[in-house]
Amino acid sequence: MMLARRASLRRMVVCAAAVLSCGGSRTSSSVSVQAAPAPAPPAVADPLGPRPQSAASRPFLPPAPVVFTTANGITVWLLERHAVPLVACNVAVPFGASSDPKGKAGLAHVTAKMLDEGAGRRGAIDLARELDDLGARLQTEANADSSFVSIAILKRNLDRAFTLFGDVVARPRLDPVELKRVRDLWHNALLQREKDPDATARVVFRVALFGADHPYGHPWDGTPASAKAIGIDEVRAFYAAHWRPDVAKLVCAGDVTRDELTALLTAALGTWKAPATAPPAPVVPAAPQGPWPKWVLVDRADAPQAVIAVIKPGIEASNADLPALWLVNDAIGGSFTSRLNQDLREEHGYTYGARSRFSVSRGPGQVALWANVATDKTGDALAAMLADLRKFAAEGMTDDEIERARAQAREELVGVYESVDGIAGHLAADASLGLEPDYEAKAALTRQQAQRPQLDLLASRFYTPDPSLVVVVGPRSRIEAMVDKFGWPPPEIRDAVGAVVRAR
Amino acid sequence: MTAQRARAADELTIPFSKATLPNGLVVVFSEDHTVPQVVVNIAYDVGSRMERVGRTGFAHLFEHLMFMGTERAPRGTFDGWMEAAGGHNNATTREDLTDYFDIAPSTALPLLLWLEADRMRDLGRLIDAAKLDLQREVVLNERRQSIENRPYGVEELVLPELLWPPGHPYHHPVIGSPADLKAAAVPDVKEFFEKWYDPSNASLVVAGDFDVRETRARIEQWFGSIPTRGTPGRLTETAPPDERTTLTGVVRRTVSDQVELPKVTLAWQSPRHLAPGDAEMDLLASVLSSGKSSRLYRDLVYEKKIAQSVEAMQESQVLGSAFVVTALARPGVDPAKLERALFDEVAKLRAEEVTPEELDRAKNVYEMEFVERLQALPERAVLLNTYQTELGDPGYVQRDLDRYRHAKARDLFDYANKVLSADKVVVLTIAPQPHPEATK
Numbered sequence: 001m002m003l004a005r006r007a008s009l010r011r012m013v014v015c016a017a018a019v020l021s022c023g024g025s026r027t028s029s030s031v032s033v034q035a036a037p038a039p040a041p042p043a044v045a046d047p048l049g050p051r052p053q054s055a056a057s058r059p060f061l062p063p064a065p066v067v068f069t070t071a072n073g074i075t076v077w078l079l080e081r082h083a084v085p086l087v088a089c090n091v092a093v094p095f096g097a098s099s100d101p102k103g104k105a106g107l108a109h110v111t112a113k114m115l116d117e118g119a120g121r122r123g124a125i126d127l128a129r130e131l132d133d134l135g136a137r138l139q140t141e142a143n144a145d146s147s148f149v150s151i152a153i154l155k156r157n158l159d160r161a162f163t164l165f166g167d168v169v170a171r172p173r174l175d176p177v178e179l180k181r182v183r184d185l186w187h188n189a190l191l192q193r194e195k196d197p198d199a200t201a202r203v204v205f206r207v208a209l210f211g212a213d214h215p216y217g218h219p220w221d222g223t224p225a226s227a228k229a230i231g232i233d234e235v236r237a238f239y240a241a242h243w244r245p246d247v248a249k250l251v252c253a254g255d256v257t258r259d260e261l262t263a264l265l266t267a268a269l270g271t272w273k274a275p276a277t278a279p280p281a282p283v284v285p286a287a288p289q290g291p292w293p294k295w296v297l298v299d300r301a302d303a304p305q306a307v308i309a310v311i312k313p314g315i316e317a318s319n320a321d322l323p324a325l326w327l328v329n330d331a332i333g334g335s336f337t338s339r340l341n342q343d344l345r346e347e348h349g350y351t352y353g354a355r356s357r358f359s360v361s362r363g364p365g366q367v368a369l370w371a372n373v374a375t376d377k378t379g380d381a382l383a384a385m386l387a388d389l390r391k392f393a394a395e396g397m398t399d400d401e402i403e404r405a406r407a408q409a410r411e412e413l414v415g416v417y418e419s420v421d422g423i424a425g426h427l428a429a430d431a432s433l434g435l436e437p438d439y440e441a442k443a444a445l446t447r448q449q450a451q452r453p454q455l456d457l458l459a460s461r462f463y464t465p466d467p468s469l470v471v472v473v474g475p476r477s478r479i480e481a482m483v484d485k486f487g488w489p490p491p492e493i494r495d496a497v498g499a500v501v502r503a504r
Numbered sequence: 505m506t507a508q509r510a511r512a513a514d515e516l517t518i519p520f521s522k523a524t525l526p527n528g529l530v531v532v533f534s535e536d537h538t539v540p541q542v543v544v545n546i547a548y549d550v551g552s553r554m555e556r557v558g559r560t561g562f563a564h565l566f567e568h569l570m571f572m573g574t575e576r577a578p579r580g581t582f583d584g585w586m587e588a589a590g591g592h593n594n595a596t597t598r599e600d601l602t603d604y605f606d607i608a609p610s611t612a613l614p615l616l617l618w619l620e621a622d623r624m625r626d627l628g629r630l631i632d633a634a635k636l637d638l639q640r641e642v643v644l645n646e647r648r649q650s651i652e653n654r655p656y657g658v659e660e661l662v663l664p665e666l667l668w669p670p671g672h673p674y675h676h677p678v679i680g681s682p683a684d685l686k687a688a689a690v691p692d693v694k695e696f697f698e699k700w701y702d703p704s705n706a707s708l709v710v711a712g713d714f715d716v717r718e719t720r721a722r723i724e725q726w727f728g729s730i731p732t733r734g735t736p737g738r739l740t741e742t743a744p745p746d747e748r749t750t751l752t753g754v755v756r757r758t759v760s761d762q763v764e765l766p767k768v769t770l771a772w773q774s775p776r777h778l779a780p781g782d783a784e785m786d787l788l789a790s791v792l793s794s795g796k797s798s799r800l801y802r803d804l805v806y807e808k809k810i811a812q813s814v815e816a817m818q819e820s821q822v823l824g825s826a827f828v829v830t831a832l833a834r835p836g837v838d839p840a841k842l843e844r845a846l847f848d849e850v851a852k853l854r855a856e857e858v859t860p861e862e863l864d865r866a867k868n869v870y871e872m873e874f875v876e877r878l879q880a881l882p883e884r885a886v887l888l889n890t891y892q893t894e895l896g897d898p899g900y901v902q903r904d905l906d907r908y909r910h911a912k913a914r915d916l917f918d919y920a921n922k923v924l925s926a927d928k929v930v931v932l933t934i935a936p937q938p939h940p941e942a943t944k
Contacts, residue, residue: 001660001678003564003646007570017516025722047729048576048625052618054589057609058540083538084879125806129797132865135872154872181806188835192764195655236550304648315744335581346580352649352717355535372649400588414541419879425619 006336006353012065028321031052041118060410062417062444064438065251066258070265072272073246077427077437078261079253081420083110085155087254088421090428091169094249094282095242097220098362102213106222108142110179110186111238115140115149115179120167124178124274127164131206136161138168144220145282145362146432147242152421155255158264166268169248174239176232186203187227194496197473201307205471207498209311209366215285216365223497246274247282249431254420280432284361288313292469293504295483297491299476306378306474310369310385310465317360317433321458323443325358327405328458331397332356332389333369335408339388344371358462362433366463375474379482382472386465393464396456409447413440518884519899521716530705531723532888532898534711534819536881542712544606545885546624547893549707550700550736551600552680552822553673561643561680562688564597566696568639571595574626579635582619589615599674600822601893607882610713614722617710617718621726622932624704624706633690640685654765656934666757666930667771667826670799670809674823698816703727707892711885731732742787747774751928760937764833765812766839770846771930774923777820778894784919785818785827789914790866791817791858792829792849797865799852800831802846808838811845818940827923839933854857855921857913870908899907 067075100107116138117124131138133158140149149169153161193199203219210217222230250269252261277332300306315321326334328367333340333356351371359365369389373381397405416422430439470480472491480491493502520534552563573579586593591608602850606616651657661677668674708727710719775781793800793816804811812832819826829850833842860864878901879885891900 001664002596003650003678005568005595046576048618048622048726051576051585052614054609054612057590059612060540086875125797125802128795129865132795132797132869133861135868135870137872137876138788152872152876154875170582181809184809184834185805185812190764191835192655195762195764197653303653304646305653335587337580337587342580345642346638349638349645350645352642372645372653374645374648397838404588407609408587408592411590411592411607414539414609415607418539418881419876421876 006338009407015145017319040364051136057407057410059448060414062413064207064441067437068258070245070262070269072270074265074269074272075249075431076258076261076265077249077251077431078258079423079427080255080257081253082255082327084420085255086152086420087155087158087252087256088150088152088424089165089250089252090148090150090424092249092251092428092432094146094362094434095245095280095430096145096147097185097218098144098215098285099242100218103226104234105218105219105226106186107230107234107238108147108242109221110182110227110230111235111280112140112142112147112149113182113186114174114179114235115168115172117182118173118175122164122167123173127140127167131161131164134161136164138165142220144216144359144365146429148428148432150421150425150428158256158260160267161462162264166272170269170272172239174232174236179232179235183227183230187224190224190227192221195304197303197307199472200298200300200496201309201473203496204296204298204473204494204498205309205311205366205368205469207315208292208471208492208494209469210288213290215283216288216361216363227429240275241280244274244279245269245272245278247279249428251424251428251431253423282362283357285314287364287394290467292467293492294488295470296472296494297476297479298473298494298496299475300473301475303474304375305372306375306472306479308371308373308378308382308385309471310389311469311471312367312462314358314361314365314367314462316364317362317435321454322360323446324454325458325462327365327402327408327447327450328397328455328463329356329358330405331401332392332459332463335404336440337404339392339416340369340371340385340476343384343388344381345374348372348377348380348384350377350384354385360429360433378472378474378479379485382470382483383486389465390464393460396452396459402455404450405450409444413444516878516902517899518878518888518901520888522892522898523720525703525724525728527730528702528706529727529730529922530721530798530892531727532707532709532892533716533719534709534884535714535716536711536884539881540578540610540713541881542608542610542613542710542714543885544613544620545709545881545882545889546604546699547621547707547709547889548602548604549705549893550602551598552676552678553599554700555676558684559688559692560650560676560683560684561678562692562696563602564640564678564680565643565685565688566693567595567597568643569603569631569635569693570623570627572631572635572639574622574630576622576626577619582623585615586612586619591616598678600644601870603886605882605885609672613710613714613719617719617722617726620708621730624701624703624727625730628694629702631690631693631697636688636690636693640688643685644682647682651679656761656767657797658759658761660932662757662759663769663771663826663828663930663932665882666755666932667773669749672750674798674821681738688756688826698733702733702736703730704732707889709889709892709898711888712881729802749925749928751930754927757931758933758935760935763934763936764790765835766842767830767832767934768839768843768846768862769930769932769934770829770843770850771932772827772923772925772928774818774825775919776824777822778907781923782818782820782825784911784916785825786820786870786907787863787911788916788920789816789818789827790860790869791853791862794866794869799849800829802848803829804842808845810834810842825847830858839924839935843933845932847926848940850924851926852923853917857917860913863911863913863916867908867911871905874905
């Protein structure tokens, strides 16, 4: 067993709307730049001397990929990296859970999961075996807005692996026998999700914030009921309508040239043809309208911790304010020294970590402030979180916080661009959201140049808890009493799949 | 990425140079100017295996205290200054080792080294009850979040005590017991620091975009001036012999937890990290559960449809490893039936060699993971330090990979027979707990 000081090592800038588990997070309180109090006068000179000052770091601007289009209409982004004999590619189509029909939550998800359950002339097991023979790592997934197939391969196995990759993307079998197995496993996994307090909180805030009929209102991996309701005809129809070359973006990074890639694509995906009909337009969900209950409580009897979450509507990925929002988020809950983490963890010990994340999504998603706190401190921790947010929204960021957030933004990007699969995944998310190939460099510049008036406005708009939706997952009998002191109305009670048990 | 490591994955090297300071601190440099970043990684050769009775969880609690400030860098500034310079940090504690790492733009390297030297020098004597009490609460919350309130989290607590005998350094979990964490006092902290956080018990890796000469001079001044109190004694003599398990029979335990599906776990003592047999066990784990074509997935999930998921792994450790095979039962499947099916698959590894195709596949999957991992500067630093700590040789990367490349089906077969005994094994079942009040 290995225990880390912090729950997660790295943050990620890009976050699917529906995935809270991938947002960014770190604060700076004023202490971070005070000079150290002078040590007691040493008898001899201090061998360490004064704290070294760091020179400004060299700017890091992500390189833009080369862009071209294949004969059958696939838009390709390529960023060559020849230092390591690895290639990572990612095909994205701009349709995800927000395209799920009513009552079929998780259709985009299970369609993605079915792509590698047999494709071309290989059944599910043979396909998996051949990928492993090559040491290729292939993954399929859907998030709120998009669906992806990604592969990472050693250069020497590129030809053979691309054949399999092409089959998965363009020639999946979508076999009803395989679907039955996949669906059984999927259904069981959704039952397991109800036992996980964080996953439960994500399911519940989504339906409570957006409403069940909103494209972002359901969990993108579906519900136990919808998992039972989806058949092979629906999967095939979803695939046929949404997985087509004229809407697909293919992003590659690594040890491959444009000529090599073109030849690979011609061989593996050259016969992938779009239907004659026009493709559907990507869904652009509207901002959630409310009204929301003051707070929602999900009972988890005897739990030693409660999840506390303050949720607000966010902004869409194409919004010009998005890069600057990264900085604001960093200050309140995006970094270890963020205000929330310093207060709830380092001052009070209520939690192992408090954090803030915002979705990067085609429609306005959400901002989520989050902590898992000792059950007997739920009231105190929630009061502290709300007070921190009110102060932040009212006062905005300090100069130190702005400086630090800029430095952290640079650091984050360097980390992403360190690996070819990091690059491919990051750019594929951008491409699927309709962002331009040079978006990352422009966003990096925007962040470095953002000024206080814009940042303070974003802080007051997206981080004030008044109004917001508060979600708590923990022992109802103890928590209702602790929240009494806020003078709030009684909570709306929901169950672990988000259904209302008792309206407010 | 360095040219040396490039091209064919046939030759893997992470270039380095190494020095030992007069106070015993080992320093390893690895220059790589691909991106303007640096990593500082310090491994202290201490982990939960050094904890004494009544103080389980202390090594990890202590790791949290390492961030609580000194005179030069008061509480909050270690993180504050580092993050302001564009850096970040983390630390991990495991049974064998405590690892601290800082990642930052190359211009911040002097700051990182200064902060690390400062706390290596002074932290212990400056710990007070307020710092201890605060991080004790944080750690108790970490325990709640990662174990008590997490489905199947209880396995982390129970498996060590079933697999390793009382008195063995691995008998208790890294996180420790709440009672022991609550009992920890300031004198314990000072004693632990004095004993284990000595320059002679640490190794420092600097990797990335920096100048070795200039950095070495700084390190000699800032770290070299820290007095050593002598190398602490080792506990390795309590390690079980690699090929003889201390288990004498089938150890069974059933515990209940707030879970949806029952989980069956089989665990064996297995060869220690980097010892003969370690790579072979790793490859056997891959044959059992890596991907849909693996034996356990194909048999239990795909064909018999009795398992929801399967996993096998060789958890390599310094005093002895754990080979663990787990499966979640599908709804309505008797865990005893699942257990029999797992044992049947394990028995096949003892009865017959794996096929050449299976072995090649396992090797390819491993090599891909290894090469992918080496893309990241922090990972390269950790690897250098792992080799230094365990072998005294940071340059082991190629030989490490060769252990896998040269593994033979016959050796896998032999180790399966030595290790995966049907009658010296732990069988842990985690059963769903009825929870009438859960969703009212």
